[in-house]
Amino acid sequence: MTGRLRGVRPEPDRDSAPWWEAVRRHELTVQRCGGCGTLRFPARSVCNRCRSRVSTWTRALGTGRVYSWIVNHQAFLPGMRDEVPFPVVLVRLDDGDDLLMYGNLVEGDPAELTPGMPVEAVFEDVDDELTLVQWRPRR
Amino acid sequence: MVFRDRAAIAGVGYTPFSRDSGVSTLTLAVDAILAALDDAGLGVDDVDALATHRVGDSTPPWVVAPALGVPEVTWYLDQFGGGSVSHSVVGQAAMAVAAGVARTVVCYRAINARSEFRMGGTGRGPAPLYDVQYQAPYGHLAPPQQFAMFARAHMNAYGTTGEQLGHIAVTQRANAVKNPRALKRDPITLDDYLASRWIAEPLRLLDCCLETDGACAVVVTSRERARDLRWPPVLVSGAVWGGGDSFFSGTGTDFTVTEAARVAPRLYAMAGVGPGDIDVAELYDCFTYSVLVQLEDYGFCTKGEGGPYAASGAIALDGELPVNTHGGFLSEGYVHGINHIAEAVAQLRGTAGDRQVPGAEVALSTAQPGYVLAGTSALILRADR
Numbered sequence: 001m002t003g004r005l006r007g008v009r010p011e012p013d014r015d016s017a018p019w020w021e022a023v024r025r026h027e028l029t030v031q032r033c034g035g036c037g038t039l040r041f042p043a044r045s046v047c048n049r050c051r052s053r054v055s056t057w058t059r060a061l062g063t064g065r066v067y068s069w070i071v072n073h074q075a076f077l078p079g080m081r082d083e084v085p086f087p088v089v090l091v092r093l094d095d096g097d098d099l100l101m102y103g104n105l106v107e108g109d110p111a112e113l114t115p116g117m118p119v120e121a122v123f124e125d126v127d128d129e130l131t132l133v134q135w136r137p138r139r
Numbered sequence: 140m141v142f143r144d145r146a147a148i149a150g151v152g153y154t155p156f157s158r159d160s161g162v163s164t165l166t167l168a169v170d171a172i173l174a175a176l177d178d179a180g181l182g183v184d185d186v187d188a189l190a191t192h193r194v195g196d197s198t199p200p201w202v203v204a205p206a207l208g209v210p211e212v213t214w215y216l217d218q219f220g221g222g223s224v225s226h227s228v229v230g231q232a233a234m235a236v237a238a239g240v241a242r243t244v245v246c247y248r249a250i251n252a253r254s255e256f257r258m259g260g261t262g263r264g265p266a267p268l269y270d271v272q273y274q275a276p277y278g279h280l281a282p283p284q285q286f287a288m289f290a291r292a293h294m295n296a297y298g299t300t301g302e303q304l305g306h307i308a309v310t311q312r313a314n315a316v317k318n319p320r321a322l323k324r325d326p327i328t329l330d331d332y333l334a335s336r337w338i339a340e341p342l343r344l345l346d347c348c349l350e351t352d353g354a355c356a357v358v359v360t361s362r363e364r365a366r367d368l369r370w371p372p373v374l375v376s377g378a379v380w381g382g383g384d385s386f387f388s389g390t391g392t393d394f395t396v397t398e399a400a401r402v403a404p405r406l407y408a409m410a411g412v413g414p415g416d417i418d419v420a421e422l423y424d425c426f427t428y429s430v431l432v433q434l435e436d437y438g439f440c441t442k443g444e445g446g447p448y449a450a451s452g453a454i455a456l457d458g459e460l461p462v463n464t465h466g467g468f469l470s471e472g473y474v475h476g477i478n479h480i481a482e483a484v485a486q487l488r489g490t491a492g493d494r495q496v497p498g499a500e501v502a503l504s505t506a507q508p509g510y511v512l513a514g515t516s517a518l519i520l521r522a523d524r
Contacts, residue, residue, distance in 0.1 A: 006278030016272060042273055068292040068394065071340040076259065076281040085337075088279045090288055098392045102274045115295035132276055 003124025003132060006083045006104065010130070016043035018057050024131045026123040029057045030099055041099045060099075063138060064091040066117040067100065071110050089135050091119055107136035143409060146233035147365035147372035147523065150179025150358035151481045156322050156472035159254040160352035165198040167354035168249035169206055175245060175356040180369035183207050188241035190216035190232045192224045192475075196256035197249050214241040221258070222425060222507030225476020227516035230378030232359040242360060248477045249354035257350050258282055282425060283347055287339035290428040292394045294341060296443065299431065301341055303446030305332035307427040307462075308345045308469055310455050315466025317456075317493035322349055323470040346427040348468035355477045357484065362523065372523040373487045376501075377410030382514030395443075397429075398509025399436035402517065407438075410501075410519035414438040417519075418499040419486045420460055421479035423507045424467040430454075433508050434462075437517075461496045479504045480518065487522040500524075 012020040019042070022029045030041045035052025046053055069089045075081040087110035093099040105113065106122060118138035125131050152174025154160070154167050168191075176182060186209045189200035200215040214235050218224050225248065232244035252258060259281050274280060279288075293299045309329055315321035327345065335344040365372035382398030384391030407413050414437060422433045431445040439460055440448040448454070454462035465471045465482040472478060483502035485491040505517040 005276060007275045007280055010272040010276045012272060042270065068288050068295060070279075070284055070287040070291060070342075071337070072278060072284055072287075073337040074259075074281070074283065074339060076278070076284075080278055083278065085340075086278060088277050088284065088288070090292075092392075100392055102277055102279055104277050130276075 001122060001124055003106065003126055003134065004083070005126050005130070005132075006080060006086055007077065015045050019043050022057060023123065023133055026131065028060045028062045028121045028133060030060045030093070030095060031055045032058045039096045039099060041093075041101065061094045062121045064093040064101070064119055066090070066113055066115060066119055067092045068115075069105070069110070069113050087113070089113070089119065091135055101133060103133055103135045105136065106134040142234065142237050142378070143376050143411065144374040144521065144523075145237040145362060146359055146375045147362045148229070148357050148375065148480070148484050148520065149360050149365040149368045149370065149372060150175040150177070150181065151484050152176070152178055152356045153320065153478070153481065154354045156320065156351050156353040156474075158352060160251055163198070164196070164249040164251055164354070165202060165206055167251070167352070168198050168203045168247050168356070171249060171354035171356035172203070172207060172245045172247055175358050178369065179358045181243060181358060184210055185243045186245055187211060188214040188232070188235060188244040190228045190244055190246045191248060192218040192220050192228050194219065194221050196252070203247070214244070222423060222475045223509065223515050224380065224506065225516065226378070226480065226504060226506040226518050227380035229357060229359060229477070229480055230375070230380055230516060230518060233375040233378055236359055236361055242364070244359040245356055246359060246477065247354060247356035248474050250474065251352045252473060253350040253352050259350055283342055284339045286426040286428050287342040289394045289432070290341055290426070293428070293432065296395050297446070299446040301333070301343070302329065303450045304346055304427040304431060305329050306450040307424070307430050307454070308332050311424065311463045311467045311469045314456060314464050314494055315470035318465045318471055321466045321471040322351065323466065342426060342428065348425050348473045349470070351472035351474060353472055353474055355474045355481050357477065357480055366523070370488055373484045374521045374523045375518060376412070376521045377406045377519035378517075379406040379409065380514060380516035382509050384509070395432070397432055397436050398515040399433050399505065399517070402515060403437050406517055406519060410521070412501055412519060416501050417460065417503045419464055419483060419496050419502040420462045421464070421467070421483050421502065421504040422462055423476060423479065423505050424463055424469050425473070425507055427469070429508055430462060433505060436508060437503065437505070456494060456496065464491060464494050464496060476506050480520075483520050487520055
């Protein structure tokens with residue numbers, strides 16, 4: 001699906017570039033530690049449990065549960081004026097309790113959000129270079 | 140404990156708080172520092188150290204010192220960070236004094252946070268922090284949004300309500316009515332609170348602190364030296380800064396608990412007191428919710444009970460734990476933490492006027508309780524009478 005940028009363009013760093021490239025290919029990934037197998041997000045070059053520098057990017061399930069959310073009403077940037085109000089969700093991935101991702105709820109009514117509500121990732125192509133992970137109620 | 144009570148706050152100074160100071164942050168810093176030195180009965184020639192924190196929004200010590208004409212700087216601190224490190228600046232100054240590295244430290248925070256650099260955004264992009272790339276593209280980049288997200292998590296877990304947050308706003312405004320320095324001095328009711336517009340649901344306008352132009356400074360020196368100065372010393376009994384988890388650390392992802400819960404036991408042990416000994420609590424109130432969660436995390440009530448506790452009247456001036464006696468950042472003004480320390484000093488000196496808590500001897504003053512920058516900071520201050 002195509003979408004809009006409600007905020008500012010992300011600036012990937014040297015650790016996160018592979019994640020953003022995967023999102024561009026419509027793949028949701030997390031890092032798997034080569035030392036102890038722990039999954040982690042966001043991107044980091046070192047495991048904070050075993051300190052291994054070895055890791056691989058692995059496909060995530062693409063599903064999760066809503067942990068918290070807001071409905072934003074204030075246009076904090078001039079470009080938001082036509083977008084408010086809009087919902088932002090914080091999703092706990094089904095792959096692991098400590099894996100959280102933000103996104104907008106792009107389908108469904110924010111008034112019907114409940115804690116623990118199952119959601120699934122969708123990919124929004126913003127322009128020729130940028131794709132964002134977004135969330136919708138799981139069907 | 141070698142650190143406890145060795146350093147003291149001997150002077151406090153302010154500029155006026157406003158929406159547009161019309162002057163540079165250097166001018167604000169100089170004015171607040173000179174006022175604090177005058178309050179202590181000291182002069183610029185007595186200063187040998189300066190300490191501040193900033194996020195690209197203020198003037199550093201190595202500009203302020205020559206502007207003041209400080210004879211020689213033997214120690215300084217120019218810490219990166221916003222509200223979460225506010226109390227570590229004074230804590231580290233106390234440590235420098237206790238270690239004998241510095242003799243008279245002026246700690247300051249000087250910002251045009253309304254007319255120049257608004258923390259709430261409104262036109263500028265987010266600060267270039269590591270985690271921003273995962274939030275800002277979604278339009279999630281301003282502090283009210285982040286705290287709204289955590290407030291909702293608390294509501295989900297414990298049934299916390301907007302009305303309970305509203306009691307914090309109403310209580311603090313009642314305190315501000317008694318504070319001539321406060322920017323907001325019209326009383327508000329719970330109905331006013333509930334009628335205020337959404338900023339980021341579940342937070343309303345009256346959940347949010349002010350954005351303020353102004354500066355505040357405190358003078359830190361040794362207890363012995365402070366005893367020879369103008370006011371009875373206010374001792375730094377405990378000072379803590381630290382934490383470890385942020386909202387993206389991949390550990391500690393229960394966002395109903397802040398870093399305050401981690402540092403509080405260490406802080407109390409350092410000062411040799413417990414929550415029941417605190418007479419006045421100046422709790423970082425960038426938003427009402429940050430007060431609510433700190434009531435729990437500093438041990439004044441159990442986890443999940445912050446809402447009912449706040450709504451019970453316990454945090455009012457005549458309650459069991461007077462909180463944000465000056466009106467806080469919600470109603471006095473927002474200088475990112477240091478004005479909490481200054482108010483605690485006034486309470487412990489017994490000079491807080493109509494808002495004085497009778498007999499206040501021990502105060503807790505706290506910084507933004509974590510999430511951003513993976514840490515917080517706090518002080519326990521004690522009257523040396």
